[in-house]
Amino acid sequence: MTDTSMFGRILSSNIRECVVGYRINESMIPPFGSMVRIPVSHAQQPEIYGLVTDIQIEEDGFLRQLATNDQVSEEVMLDARVNRNVPVVLRILFIGYLENGNISHLLPPCPPLTLDNIYKCTNAEITAFTSFGNFGYIRHILKVTNVPPGELLAAHISQAAKAQFADNHFGWTESAINEVIYLMRDNYADLLAILGAIGDADISLDGEVEEQE
Amino acid sequence: MTPAENIGFVIGGSLKEGLFVRLTVPAERIQEGAFVVIESNGLKFYGLVVNLSLKSYDPRYSQDLITGRMSDKITTLLHNQTLFTEMEVLPVLMQNTGPELGDPNYDPNAIVDRSPIPVKTLPIHQAPVRLATEFDVSEVFKPKEKNGFVIGTTREQGHPVHIDMDKLIQRSSGIFGATGTGKSYLTRMILAGLIQSKQAAVLVFDMHNEYAYGDISPDTDIKAPGLCEKMKKRVKSCALGASAKIAGNQPDFDLVLEYSDILPSDIEMLTRELNLRETTPATLSALVQSFGLNKWFESFKNLTMGEGEGSIIDWARNNNVNEAAALGLYNKLERLFRLNYLVPKLAGPSSIVKIIDYLKNGYSVILSFGEYETDLDYLLVTNILTRKIREEWERMTNEYRNQGGVKPTPLVIALEEAHKLLNREMAGQTTFSTIAREMRKYFVTLLIIDQRPSQIYDEVMSQLGTRISGWLGDDEDIAAVLSGLSGRDSLRGMLARLQPKEEVLLLGYGVPMPIPIRSRRYDAQFWQEILSEDELSETDRQKFREMVFDDF
Ligand SMILES: Nc1ncnc2c1ncn2[C@@H]1O[C@H](COP(=O)(O)OP(=O)(O)OP(=O)(O)O)[C@@H](O)[C@H]1O
Ligand SMILES: [Mg+2]
Numbered sequence: 001m002t003d004t005s006m007f008g009r010i011l012s013s014n015i016r017e018c019v020v021g022y023r024i025n026e027s028m029i030p031p032f033g034s035m036v037r038i039p040v041s042h043a044q045q046p047e048i049y050g051l052v053t054d055i056q057i058e059e060d061g062f063l064r065q066l067a068t069n070d071q072v073s074e075e076v077m078l079d080a081r082v083n084r085n086v087p088v089v090l091r092i093l094f095i096g097y098l099e100n101g102n103i104s105h106l107l108p109p110c111p112p113l114t115l116d117n118i119y120k121c122t123n124a125e126i127t128a129f130t131s132f133g134n135f136g137y138i139r140h141i142l143k144v145t146n147v148p149p150g151e152l153l154a155a156h157i158s159q160a161a162k163a164q165f166a167d168n169h170f171g172w173t174e175s176a177i178n179e180v181i182y183l184m185r186d187n188y189a190d191l192l193a194i195l196g197a198i199g200d201a202d203i204s205l206d207g208e209v210e211e212q213e
Numbered sequence: 214m215t216p217a218e219n220i221g222f223v224i225g226g227s228l229k230e231g232l233f234v235r236l237t238v239p240a241e242r243i244q245e246g247a248f249v250v251i252e253s254n255g256l257k258f259y260g261l262v263v264n265l266s267l268k269s270y271d272p273r274y275s276q277d278l279i280t281g282r283m284s285d286k287i288t289t290l291l292h293n294q295t296l297f298t299e300m301e302v303l304p305v306l307m308q309n310t311g312p313e314l315g316d317p318n319y320d321p322n323a324i325v326d327r328s329p330i331p332v333k334t335l336p337i338h339q340a341p342v343r344l345a346t347e348f349d350v351s352e353v354f355k356p357k358e359k360n361g362f363v364i365g366t367t368r369e370q371g372h373p374v375h376i377d378m379d380k381l382i383q384r385s386s387g388i389f390g391a392t393g394t395g396k397s398y399l400t401r402m403i404l405a406g407l408i409q410s411k412q413a414a415v416l417v418f419d420m421h422n423e424y425a426y427g428d429i430s431p432d433t434d435i436k437a438p439g440l441c442e443k444m445k446k447r448v449k450s451c452a453l454g455a456s457a458k459i460a461g462n463q464p465d466f467d468l469v470l471e472y473s474d475i476l477p478s479d480i481e482m483l484t485r486e487l488n489l490r491e492t493t494p495a496t497l498s499a500l501v502q503s504f505g506l507n508k509w510f511e512s513f514k515n516l517t518m519g520e521g522e523g524s525i526i527d528w529a530r531n532n533n534v535n536e537a538a539a540l541g542l543y544n545k546l547e548r549l550f551r552l553n554y555l556v557p558k559l560a561g562p563s564s565i566v567k568i569i570d571y572l573k574n575g576y577s578v579i580l581s582f583g584e585y586e587t588d589l590d591y592l593l594v595t596n597i598l599t600r601k602i603r604e605e606w607e608r609m610t611n612e613y614r615n616q617g618g619v620k621p622t623p624l625v626i627a628l629e630e631a632h633k634l635l636n637r638e639m640a641g642q643t644t645f646s647t648i649a650r651e652m653r654k655y656f657v658t659l660l661i662i663d664q665r666p667s668q669i670y671d672e673v674m675s676q677l678g679t680r681i682s683g684w685l686g687d688d689e690d691i692a693a694v695l696s697g698l699s700g701r702d703s704l705r706g707m708l709a710r711l712q713p714k715e716e717v718l719l720l721g722y723g724v725p726m727p728i729p730i731r732s733r734r735y736d737a738q739f740w741q742e743i744l745s746e747d748e749l750s751e752t753d754r755q756k757f758r759e760m761v762f763d764d765f
Contacts, residue, residue, distance in 0.1 A: 177287065181294045188273045195287055205286045 006119050008090065010038065013111035016094055016140075017050070020118050021087035029055065029088065033155020035121040035129070036092055038112045046099035048108045049121070049129055049137075051156055053147055054091035092118070093144055093152075095137040096129065103129055105136030126163040131172065135179040142183060149190075150197035153180065158201045165204075173205050219341040221300060223251060228335065231263065231703070232302040234342045240265055240298035246707050246718075246729035247369050248345040249302055253336030257308045259329060259345070259353055259726060263703035264301035271295065302342070303703050304332040305726035306353060329353055329725060347372040353725050362406035364399070364681075365730035368716070374730045378406065380723040381679050382413050382625050385649045385659040389666045389694050390683025395715050396662050397423050398437065398735045399681065400627060403660075405440060405743050408447055408577050413623040415448075415577040416568070416602070418595050420586065420629045425450040425579040426462045441465075441579060443740055448577045451568060453594060454554040459581040468564045468580060469554050472511040474597050477501060480546070482596055482642040486589050487545045492538035499534045511557050513543065514550050548589060565598060569605050575622050588633055592643075595634060599626065599644040603652065610655045623656045631661035632668035640670035649673045666693040679723025684711040694720070700727065 007030060008020040018038070022029060030036060030052050038048040066072055096105040121129075129137075141156060142149050157176055164172040177198060184191035220243060226232035232251070236243065243262060251258040269275035274295035280288055311325035329352070345353075350372040355361050361375035381403070388403075390396050401424060404415050417424045417440075425448075427439035441450040441462075452464040477497035484493065497509075504512035516525045529539040549555060568578050580598070582590060602624070609621040626648065628634065640646040649659050650672070661677070663669060667689035675697050682694045691708050695701045698720060704727055708718055715732045733739060 174286075174290065177290050178294065181291055185270050185274075185295050188271050191291075192279070195283055195291060199283045199287055205284075 006117050008087075008118050010112050010114050010116045010118065011089065012114065015107050015111055017053070018092050018094070018112060020090040020092055022055075022090055030090070030120050031155070033152055034159055035095075035126050035156070037119045037121050037125060038092075038116055039119070040112050040116055045110070045112075046097040046104075046108055048094055048097045048112055049125075050092035050094045051141065051152065052090055053093045053144055053152055056089045056091070058089065091146065093140060095140045098129075103132040105133055105140075107140070123163040123166055126160055127167045127169065130160045130164065130176075131169065135176060138176070138179055138183065142180075148193070148197070150194035153194055154197040154201040154203075157198060158203050161203050173203055177205075217343055217346060219343050220249070221342045223253075223336055223338060223340045223342060224299070225338075226302075226335065228304075228332065230301075232260065232304055232335070234300040234302055236265075236298040236300050240267070243298075243300060243344075244369060245710060248350065248367055248728055249342055250345050250349050251302070251304070251336045251340050251342050252310070253340035255310055256334070256336065257310050257349075258304050258332065258336050259306040259308070259349070260302040260304040260332075261703070261707075261727065262300055263303045263700075263707070266299050266301075267296070268299045269296050300342075301703075303700050304335070305700070306330065307332050307334070308352070344369060345372065350374060354728075362403065362410070363733060364403065364719070365717070365732045368729060368731050371731075374719070374728060376403075376679065376719065377723060378410055378412055381660075382407070382623055382658055384653055384678030384722065385661065385673075385676055386679040386681070386721075386723060387631075387666065387669075387674070387677045387694075388660065388662045388681045389685065389690070390664065390717065391685055391713070392664055393432070394683030394711075394713060395717070395732055396664075396683060397421075397629070399683075399717065399732050400424075400660065400662055401437075401440065402733055402735055402739060404577075404625075404627060405444065405740075407625065408440065408444055409743050411575065413625045414572045414575050415625045415627060416572055416598075417577075417579040417627040418591070418629060419579050419581045420591055422460055422581045422583065424627075425459050425464070425581050428460075437735055438740070439579075440577070443744065444577075447575075448579060449571050451564070451578055451580045452583050453580065453585050453590070454583060455556075457583045459583060464581070466564060466567060468568065468594070468598075469556055469559060470565070470594070470597060471559055471563065472514070472555065472557050473507040474563075474565065474601075475510045475549075475555075475593075476506065476600075477509070478642070479593060479597055479600075480549075482639065483589065483592060485638065486592060487548065489545055490538065490541060492535060493542055496534055496538050496542050499532045503528070503532055513546070516543070549593070552585075552590075554585065554594075565601055568598065569602060572602070572624055573605070573609070573622055591630070591633060592639075595628070595645075596643050599648065602626070603644050603648065603655070603657065606652070606655045606657050621656045623658075625658055625660050627660040627662065629662045631659075631663040632665050635661065635669045635673050637670045640673060646670060646673050649676045666690050669693065671696065678721055679719070680721040681717050681719055682708060683717045684713050685709070698727075 008022045011019045011021045032052055032055060034052050036050050036052060038050065040047065066076065094107055096103060097108040141153050144152055157173060161173045180194060181191065184194060220238045221234045221236040224233050224235045243265065245262055245265065247262040249260050249262060251260065306329040308327055308329040309325050310327065350367060355375040356377040362378050363373045364376045366373055388396050388400055404417065407413055408415060419425060425439045425441040427437045427442060429436050440448045450459060450464040452459050452467045455467055455469050457467055480497060481494060483489065500509040500513050516528055517523050518525065520526050525539050525543050526536050529536045571578050606621055606624065612618060613620055628645065634643050634645045645659060648657055652658065666674065667687065674693055680694055685691050685694065685708055691705055694708065695704055698704065704718065707729055711718060711729060716729060717732055718727060718729045720727045
């Protein structure tokens with residue numbers, strides 16, 4: 001949990017998700033589907049876990065002018081991308097929280113406050129959260145509405161699988177996919193779409209071999 | 214597969230339809246007819262797998278071939294959860310196992326009746342299902358007292374299956390199956406077990422000369438020994454006809470009948486065989502009238518052709534018998550007059566009496582027909598002999614009942630090609646149907662062996678306690694074997710799908726529940742095992758007699 005993994009501040013939030021303003025100078029933009037952590041600053045507040053479900057780069061007023069120009073110099077382009085008035089906005093789906101050292105896959109009891117800091121999760125945090133219980137948090141992912149759930153799930157499983165492999169948990173991916181099948185088998189079309197996405201993510205099911213290569 | 218591994222769980226069912234079980238192991242690991250156990254709340258249910266069906270969570274999972282569209286691993290995971298096998302189980306028995314040790318309801322002093330009884334209730338939803346272990350199989354099939362005989366093994370895991378010899382001989386039994394399914398081999402083993410246990414004397418009507426000195430299997434060219442070779446002290450061989458041999462072997466004695474042994478009813482029974490007219494009974498009774506019951510056959514034979522004194526025509530005229538009828542009957546009986554094993558009078562003691570004496574004293578007798586292999590020989594000899602046996606056992610039983618004394622030795626008459634004697638037409642006329650129906654009261658039962666059970670009179674079939682059947686192809690034969698049993702529909706398929714050789718289905722009153730088994734192998738090891746069994750003492754034998762037949 002180093003400070004370098006901090007990347008933004010909360011702009012707005014509710015019980016299910018929050019929107020984060022990205023401070024571009026501090027670190028690399030966290031990719032779609034990656035797991036983040038919001039340590040709520042007040043006492044007795046849990047630390048919330050979430051997944052990046054969207055990354056939005058909005059127009060800041062100057063762009064329209066720039067876009068009409070035939071030639072945009074390198075310098076201007078860089079300046080427009082880095083020194084922006086309007087931040088890059090990330091949308092975070094909550095998938096659980098940590099309270100008094102105990103992980104829960106329920107939604108957080110209260111949302112984070114605005115301007116709270118937000119961090120990328122380390123492998124250890126990812127492994128601890130995703131190994132806890134019996135994949136209860138997957139239900140939140142399957143209910144996501146702003147992106148196709150399969151895409152989000154594929155991105156998440158692929159990140160988590162790497163963390164799990166690094167920790168020598170080789171059966172995790174298979175169990176995760178089994179859980180997805182179990183939850184979704186009533187819905188043939190959606191399940192096949194999700195499995196298709198997972199298939200495209202090229203996740204190794206028995207990571208040992210691939211990780212050593 | 215370890216024996217106690219669960220293979221699935223109950224997902225539904227009813228007493229009428231049987232239980233539905235979702236398999237958690239691949240379908241190919243379970244076979245129709247497998248013996249399964251379901252444990253549920255202190256009850257143990259024993260059942261048979263009667264059907265397997267492929268099911269899917271949604272039909273599209275089975276209908277769309279997604280292989281190739283996804284990695285094999287993901288496809289496998291998907292199929293594992295969406296495609297499955299449903300197994301239908303016919304629950305047959307249940308057993309109270311009482312609360313487990315450690316259960317709050319466990320009472321160390323409670324007496325739990327653990328004997329398996331017919332199913333009266335159902336296990337709970339999702340009760341685990343497993344294949345029967347060796348313990349389960351013996352719990353159900355092994356008689357609690359002695360007198361069990363290992364007849365074969367379960368097909369999946371080779372656990373020994375016992376039949377209860379007491380029950381086998383308490384009522385008549387049948388061994389069926391198409392040709393070459395192993396009936397005669399199996400019968401030989403069962404008889405060996407029976408003889409060894411000293412529970413009954415056995416009389417075998419050995420039409421094909423297989424039982425006394427064995428035969429060479431046409432399939433394997435291996436010589437399979439007979440009962441007389443292996444159990445010389447307890448089994449006597451008898452050949453039909455003076456100084457006849459049995460496949461080159463000298464029998465212990467031979468069977469020759471006297472003319473006086475033949476009664477008019479023995480002739481009437483041959484009506485079809487000899488193509489007799491309707492006038493025959495009248496002619497026969499006139500013959501008995503004029504010559505007496507003991508002399509009629511010989512006297513008739515001695516009448517001459519042509520006319521004048523001592524001729525058939527002369528006799529007919531004097532006795533108000535139609536001449537043509539008398540001449541006709543005489544012609545038909547020529548076949549009997551020519552038989553070598555029929556003589557006017559024996560010099561020594563009657564061989565029928567000898568057979569009966571052996572049987573009464575607990576010896577077994579194998580009567581080989583040698584070269585006399587026509588239906589006429591078989592019908593005539595078996596009927597005369599059985600009639601005399603019946604008279605003797607009835608006499609002994611009545612004496613025992615009325616005056617006390619020794620119980621008659623239980624007798625089992627083994628009958629190959631039983632349909633010849635027990636078909637609808639003959640059944641009324643031979644002694645055999647009487648034996649099948651009521652002779653158990655007189656300590657005589659039949660073991661009938663046949664390829665065509667549908668040809669056997671249904672009233673006889675319905676009396677059979679233990680039925681053992683190998684593969685049968687004909688629907689009517691299958692129906693005959695299953696007549697009067699519950700769960701017929703399920704058993705029908707099982708019977709039709711037995712291996713063509715050395716697999717049989719055990720059925721009927723004599724077995725606790727139906728079960729398909731692989732027959733025990735008839736080989737040197739069999740004999741070694743059988744002959745090494747401890748011989749029962751005489752007191753055991755007496756005890757046994759009292760035990761088996763005390764329900765009359
Ligand atoms: N239990 C067994 N042990 C060893 N061989 C067996 C056994 N059962 C059957 N066989 C083999 O199968 C062959 C046929 O068996 P068997 O003679 O008993 O058939 P069957 O049913 O009596 O036929 P049929 O009706 O024609 O008399 C035997 O010759 C033997 O090779
Ligand atoms: Mg035979």
